[in-house]
Amino acid sequence: MWFAFALLTTLAWGGADLFYKKGTDSNDKYSHLKIVVMVGLVMGIHATAYMLFKGLTFDPIDLVKYLPVSAFYILSMAIGYIGLRYIELSIASPVQNSSGAITAILLFIFFPRELGVIHIVGVVVISLGVIGLAVLEKRAETEALKARNVQIDKKYQIGFLAITFPILYCILDGLGTFADGIYLDELQLISEDAALIAYEYTFLICAVVSFVFLKGVKKVSFNIFNERNKGCAAILETAGQFFYVFAMAKNAIIAAPLIASYSIVSVILSRIFLKEKLSRLHYAVIVIVMVGIALLGLADEM
Numbered sequence: 001m002w003f004a005f006a007l008l009t010t011l012a013w014g015g016a017d018l019f020y021k022k023g024t025d026s027n028d029k030y031s032h033l034k035i036v037v038m039v040g041l042v043m044g045i046h047a048t049a050y051m052l053f054k055g056l057t058f059d060p061i062d063l064v065k066y067l068p069v070s071a072f073y074i075l076s077m078a079i080g081y082i083g084l085r086y087i088e089l090s091i092a093s094p095v096q097n098s099s100g101a102i103t104a105i106l107l108f109i110f111f112p113r114e115l116g117v118i119h120i121v122g123v124v125v126i127s128l129g130v131i132g133l134a135v136l137e138k139r140a141e142t143e144a145l146k147a148r149n150v151q152i153d154k155k156y157q158i159g160f161l162a163i164t165f166p167i168l169y170c171i172l173d174g175l176g177t178f179a180d181g182i183y184l185d186e187l188q189l190i191s192e193d194a195a196l197i198a199y200e201y202t203f204l205i206c207a208v209v210s211f212v213f214l215k216g217v218k219k220v221s222f223n224i225f226n227e228r229n230k231g232c233a234a235i236l237e238t239a240g241q242f243f244y245v246f247a248m249a250k251n252a253i254i255a256a257p258l259i260a261s262y263s264i265v266s267v268i269l270s271r272i273f274l275k276e277k278l279s280r281l282h283y284a285v286i287v288i289v290m291v292g293i294a295l296l297g298l299a300d301e302m
Contacts, residue, residue, distance in 0.1 A: 001246070001250065002246070002247050002249075002250030002251040002254075002255055003247075003251075003258075003296060003297055005243040005244070005246045005247035005250070005255075006243075006244075006247040006255045006258045006259050007258075007293070008239075008240075008243040009240045009241075009243040009244040009247055009259050009262070010240075010258065010259050010261060010262040010264075010265060011240075011262075011265055012236045012237070012239040012240030012243065013236065013237065013240040013259070013262040013265075014262040014263070014264065014265020014266045014268075014269060015236045015265065015266075015269060016232075016233045016234075016236035016237040016240060017233075017262065017263065017265075017266035017269075018233075018266055018269040018270060018273065018274070019229045019230070019232040019233035019236065020035070020081070020229075020230075020233045021266075021270065021274070022229045022274070023035070023227065023228075023229025023230040023232075023233060024081075030214060030218065030220055030222075031081070032078055032081035032082045033210040033213065033214055034210075034214070034222055034227065034230060035081045035230050035233070035234075036074075036077075036078060036081065036203075036206055036207055036210045037207045037210050037211045037214070037222070037224065038207075038224060038227055038230040038231055038233070038234040039077075039203060039207070039233070039234040039237050039238070040203040040204045040205070040206050040207020040208070040210070041204070041207050041224065041234070042231070042234040042235055042237070042238045043199075043200035043201075043203045043204055043207075043234075043237075043238050043241070044200060044201060044203070044204030044207065046200060046238050046242070047196070047197045047200035047201050047204070050193075050196070050197065050242075051197060054193070056193055056197070058197055058201070059194070062190060062194040062195075062197070062198040063198045063201055063202060065189070065190055065198070066183065066190055066194070066195050066198040066199060066202075067198075067202065068179055069176055069179045069180050069183055069195070069199070070198065070199045070202040070203070071202075072172050072173070072175050072176030072179060073172075073173070073176040073180075073199065074202065074203055074206055075172050076168070076169050076172035076173040076176060077173075079168050079169050079172065080169050080173075083169065099169070099170045099171075099173040099174040099177065099260060100126075100127065100130070100174075100177070100256045100257040100258075100259060100260025100261070101123075101127035101130075101131075101257050101260070102170065102174040102178075103174050103177040103178050103181065103252075103256040103257070103260075104123055104127075104253050104254070104256050104257045106174070106178045107178060107181045107186070107252055107253040107256070108253060111181075111182075111186045111253075113253065115253075115254075116299055118295050118296075118298060118299040119254055119296065119299050121292075121295055122254075122258075122292045122293070122295035122296040122299060123254060123257045123258075123292070123296070124292075125288060125289070125291060125292030125295065126257050126258060126260070126261050126289055126292035126293065126296075127257050127260070128288070129261065129264070129285050129286075129288040129289035129292060130257075130260055130261050130263060130264070130289065132285045132288070133263055133264060133267065133282070133285045133286075133289070134263070136279065136281055136282055136285065177248070177252075177256050180195075180245075180248050180252065181248060181252030181253065181256065183195065184245065184248050184249040184252065185248060185249055185250070185251070185252040185253075186252070188249075192245050192246050192249045195245055195249075196241070196242060196245045199241065199245075200238070200241070240262075244259065247259065254296060258293060258296055261289050261292075261293065264285075264286055264289045264290075267282065267286065268286065
């Protein structure tokens, strides 16, 4: 079942990425906090509904126990949301999209296990495909800017922003996923249900703090009912998180790089709904990643 959960996570987060792109205003310096509010609100609602539906009780100690994992994830996501304002500098970076491969390597180093040849080939193919896609995205973004005669200050192309956002995201997200693999799969320090609820309530707390800051301190105009794209992104993000926890609990070392390929889904959806053009190389990379996913699916059935 881990493979099905990982695929569902990939599809959900790929869809979320599409709405993140649609709902981000590059001129709004508080857009990342608005996204945090929307995601945290939806996650808080989901956590409460999930507890009531399954008849679970929330133990606050779980929130503290899972806090290291939650902190890595939420901080990396907030940095990613900031990076959406500089998409040509961060989101398309090969560095940022390599966190899944880094997680798999860390888990293999600290918790070695015997992997089949098909598993290894599948992980390598997916990881190389994701990095290749990121390179193509970066190249396409640069060419588009040149075609519009948009000049980007060199200090931002190769300077602080260009390097910091993808590296920070990659490190924090990779460490978060690595910690999740330890908590849920390797050492089983917390149950899947407890981890899901703890993470979503932690995100809700961050959402409340962000909302108070926006409305109470900065007096920013912000109506959650007018944020449809951010709301859709939040719903898909939460759906992906639900499936993600169960995928990581069963086979973290393989699930992590597979889920990292959600950027492929984002590219395909952008082609369909945003009418973004794809080159032959884009399609070739997409096919390569799909082959890698098929290999992991085949290995799961063997």
